[in-house]
Amino acid sequence: MNWLRANAMVLAMAGLVAMTAAPATAGVATDQLRGAVDRVLKTLEDPLLKGEAKVPDRRAAVRKIANEIFDFGEIAKRSLARHWQPLSETQRNEFVGLFADLLERSYISKIETYGGEKIQYTAERTDGDYATVSTKIITKNGTEVPVDYRMVKRGERWLVYDVSIEGVSLVSNYRTQFNKIIQTSSYSELVSKLRSKQDELLAEDKGQKKKL
Amino acid sequence: MKRSALDLGVGLFVLIGLLALGWMSVKLGRVDLLGNKGYVVSADFPTVGGLKAGSTIEIAGVEVGRVDRITLHDYQARVVMVIQPQVKLQEDSIASIKTKGLIGERYVRISPGGSEKLIPPNGRIREVEPPVDIEELLSKYIFGKV
Numbered sequence: 141m142n143w144l145r146a147n148a149m150v151l152a153m154a155g156l157v158a159m160t161a162a163p164a165t166a167g168v169a170t171d172q173l174r175g176a177v178d179r180v181l182k183t184l185e186d187p188l189l190k191g192e193a194k195v196p197d198r199r200a201a202v203r204k205i206a207n208e209i210f211d212f213g214e215i216a217k218r219s220l221a222r223h224w225q226p227l228s229e230t231q232r233n234e235f236v237g238l239f240a241d242l243l244e245r246s247y248i249s250k251i252e253t254y255g256g257e258k259i260q261y262t263a264e265r266t267d268g269d270y271a272t273v274s275t276k277i278i279t280k281n282g283t284e285v286p287v288d289y290r291m292v293k294r295g296e297r298w299l300v301y302d303v304s305i306e307g308v309s310l311v312s313n314y315r316t317q318f319n320k321i322i323q324t325s326s327y328s329e330l331v332s333k334l335r336s337k338q339d340e341l342l343a344e345d346k347g348q349k350k351k352l
Numbered sequence: 353m354k355r356s357a358l359d360l361g362v363g364l365f366v367l368i369g370l371l372a373l374g375w376m377s378v379k380l381g382r383v384d385l386l387g388n389k390g391y392v393v394s395a396d397f398p399t400v401g402g403l404k405a406g407s408t409i410e411i412a413g414v415e416v417g418r419v420d421r422i423t424l425h426d427y428q429a430r431v432v433m434v435i436q437p438q439v440k441l442q443e444d445s446i447a448s449i450k451t452k453g454l455i456g457e458r459y460v461r462i463s464p465g466g467s468e469k470l471i472p473p474n475g476r477i478r479e480v481e482p483p484v485d486i487e488e489l490l491s492k493y494i495f496g497k498v
Contacts, residue, residue: 218444221466270478283492290479306489307398307482312446315463 169271169291169298170264176209177259184254196345199248211299212240214292218301219314223322238334239314245341255280269293390417390434391473395447395460400429401483403449403458409433411462419460433460441477443467448481458483 180202183189189198216232216239217224227235258278265272270292277285290302290309302311321330400422409417417435424430435441444465449458462477471477 217466221444221464222442224466225468267478302479304481307484309446309448309479309481311479312448312463312481315446 167264169266169293170261170273172298173209173273173275173289173291173300174261176205179205180251181254184252198252199244202248202251203244206244209300211292211294211301212236212243214299214301215239215243215311218311220318221315223318223327227327235331238331238338241338242334245337271298390436390439392420392432393435393441393471393473393475393477394430394432395477395480396425396428396430397447397449397480397482398428399482400431400449401458401485403431403460403483407457407459409435409460409462411439411464416462431460441471443469443471444479445471445477446479446481447477449483451483454486 216236260276263274273289288304291298407419442465446463
């Protein structure tokens with residue numbers, strides 16, 4: 141009789157724990173995303189990293205946080221779509237690096253113009269190992285920009301594999317462009333395009349540094 | 353005798369005319385006489401903005417299926433599609449609702465992915481892009497909010 145009661149107690153305890161645990165797990169993706177975003181914003185507002193001279197340090201700090209929340213490998217793979225499969229391991233690694241550089245080039249300057257806009261985390265929809273975290277950026281003149289993050293669970297971490305701004309997907313955008321370049325020229329043409337753009341930018345940065 | 357030959361001619365002419373009319377109606381009205389053949393996949397969109405049953409589904413500009421029905425599911429629009437059996441959809445395919453021209457009819461464009469896994473019959477396309485309302489976007493970014 142005693143062990144029956146003990147078992148019932150254990151079950152009841154388990155039930156209680158399960159009930160309190162459930163709300164905690166809903167929103168894990170949002171929590172992890174919010175953590176990373178907050179750290180990026182703090183980095184951008186850090187007085188020690190402000191100013192023209194601190195640009196490379198600031199960008200390196202942002203890039204480090206970005207690598208923790210974005211799965212650049214997955215984003216690159218989805219953007220290349222069916223052109224990813226025939227690539228060798230070396231080519232894939234090369235492409236992921238070039239693509240991450242492209243994204244940084246394209247968006248870091250926009251992120252650096254951050255001036256205290258509010259970010260609201262409006263919803264999270266989970267479907268197994270996939271989640272959509274919906275957010276809104278409230279600009280200074282009141283415009284609300286919907287930004288959705290598509291995330292995938294890898295172990296205990298949720299990583300971003302696509303970002304949709306106003307419903308337009310980043311992966312979809314690059315997928316179309318990469319596909320066009322590969323079909324009209326070749327994959328190596330795409331790689332050299334990305335590489336030359338990166339070289340251009342590095343030359344520009346050096347030029348600016350000389351001026352300083 | 354002449355009379356009935358004429359009548360026969362006229363009758364035949366009318367018959368051909370009716371058949372031609374019927375054929376045109378079927379073609380223009382896109383009525384599938386033999387029914388939709390293929391497998392069912394669905395995709396959930398936050399909004400479908402004018403997409404309707406019978407709208408086409410395209411990959412690379414080629415029709416690969418039709419929208420069978422659109423239902424409400426958990427406050428999202430579930431678009432149920434019938435895809436031609438020989439067309440395989442990768443797991444990371446993206447379904448976008450686009451417009452023919454700038455203000456034409458809505459259709460679903462599927463961008464093929466690169467995953468080795470395929471979407472099975474009665475499966476779901478996870479990655480979606482809702483339709484973009486150009487006018488709304490323009491006014492939002494030109495004028496800002498009150």
